[in-house]
Amino acid sequence: GNSVTQMEGPVTLSEEAFLTINCTYTATGYPSLFWYVQYPGEGLQLLLKATKADDKGSNKGFEATYRKETTSFHLEKGSVQVSDSAVYFCALRTSSASKIIFGSGTRLSIRP
């Protein structure tokens, strides 16, 4: 079946450090891939997405590239800020279904 696996947290970094959160997926066909962010006590916000192989999604300094050959969609940011502290979810959606399948989430904490 379709699934998403992302690195377990928590991840703790110092401000201005480089961030990578790994995400790999299993899916039939050609899914769309997403990163969502959840700030404390809030709902999910779409951070970025990519709909086909080699697409790069980007937003707020975050980037992720759809790698079909490695079935990956790793999230990166060159210099994190304290305000980036949140839980990050990798997710996919296939053309044959409307539901989104989420990874288990990675909690990120940034130290000043």
Added chain:
Amino acid sequence: NAGVMQNPRHLVRRRGQEARLRCSPMKGHSHVYWYRQLPEEGLKFMVYLQKENIIDESGMPKERFSAEFPKEGPSILRIQQVVRGDSAAYFCASSPFRGIEDTQYFGPGTRLTVL
């Protein structure tokens, strides 16, 4: 344009009571999705509805749970005879149409606590 609205934000129920969760989609959106997030876990799909129709309920528990999206008014997720295991955050999302490139916009969630 207001976002997806959910109420109540927090709901406390005793075992055996009923819980009703409401979701008002974004203006112009006719597709609604419900997801459940158990503590320290990701979101799990429950049900997908269009106006007056249930399109996909493959994630709904077979008993005690039901959902509707009437022609007028919000979508309702109803949980009868709640048990402690129903304690979770329930998120609603809406979209304007169905398609792989369609974006689902999430509400702030309802956090249900069953005592």
